[in-house]
Amino acid sequence: MIQIGIFKFASCDGCQISFFDISDTLSNLEEKVRIKYFVEGQDDNKFETFDISFVEGSVSTPEQENKIREIREVSRYVVSIGACSSSGGIQSVRNFLDYSNLVQQVYTRPDLIKSLEKSKPISDYIKVDFEIRGCPAEKEAIIEVIYSVILGKKPYKPEYPVCMECKRKGNPCVIIFGKPCLGSITSAGCGAVCPSYNRGCYGCFGPVKNPQVETLKELFLSLGLNQDKFYESILMSFNAYHPYIREKL
Template sequence: MIFIGVFKFASCDGCQLAFFDISDRLLKLDIKIEYFLEAQSENIFNKFDIAFVEGSISTPQQEEKIKEIRKKSKKLITIGACADSGGIQSIRNFMDYEDVLKHVYPSPEYIKSLEKSKPISDYVEVDFEIRGCPINKEQLYEVIISVLMNKTPSLPEYPVCLECKRKGNPCVLILGQPCLGSIIKAGCGAICPSFNRGCYGCFGPIENPNIDSLREIFEKHGYGNLFDSILTSFNAYNKTYREKYEKEN
């Protein structure tokens, strides 16, 4: 039997819902969920074979807590864009912190927050990332089964474009809509282009994305001014984007 903990930091709770979506299948596995505040009233904070972590680190208390969770867990797996890349709340990382506080809260003096919202991997070692905003429930199931079988989870490393072409979708980028599909990791089934909308990148970047080339295409189509803001939305503080912007500025 493996012991699981599900934890939440700065997030909307949406990724944790994937556990409910596969609960009928989870009940048949040799697992015990020891800690999951959103799902059960009795929780034990002891040792875990897997800690699933949702959310970014945004407060000093969260920084301490994630270190404690890491010490108690054999594997730590992040779930979703907030935990993997800082989430939409990390847009503030590129702004003046005091200015943001002043504009968002009527009494900013009561807010005890870190200046930046950062991914879990900025604080502790992460064994595996499940991407998306929210994550795909099938990917979550694959990861749990893989840990039970002691194998590496088989999740796509290729871009959304591949899923999109397999579905036979016309390319919305060519038809005049901003679409990040060529640099974003697959896993959603290219859902946005399937409904005639561009991909806004919620699964985060593939390895070695050709960001400059896609920016040129956006510029050629007349929406180059949107590129940076779309890229740095769901996964604003992803290490790939961060390194690139820090190098450029």
């Protein structure tokens, strides 16, 4: 029996909702899989040992920093789910600003705020065995991880950019029409949803390995698509603090 834990850190809960979306699959696997910890989804939760710990959200408070280490100690595999957990999330935009100034401006009682200065991906604190990308996390990828652990195989993850999926679909490139698109530096997996609806990819699946950020920026500049630092502003999003992106901002 595969024991599963589903944990929430700093996040909007959207990735956990993906588990409700796959409830039929989980029901069909009830003799092989047991959800042992899922505060959002059930009343009876036990924090013991887990074969797979799925973690939603970034590490944003001192308590979360301790908790992610505890989860690592009791888990065979730790899987980050979604942009917050893999990259720090939209909340990591604060990492590029003056934290104490922000807290003063946003809260009436800043003395009560006990956040860390930076919102970071869980991989900044512990070894992560697998990353499921997206905002929210792609549900087929969650199923792939669960089946892979049951079968004792490595989960599949596409290692190519959204452009490949886009071209397979026969979409015209939206950049030709003056729309910025991060497809060439973004991990595939979504089926190129946004370009298929004639809008640019804004990178929610996070960067591919060695993203050619400067090259894409040069292309945007040559096409006049970088007015008012537009390029930086679309990167300054869900995945701004991904290790491949943070140094380029």
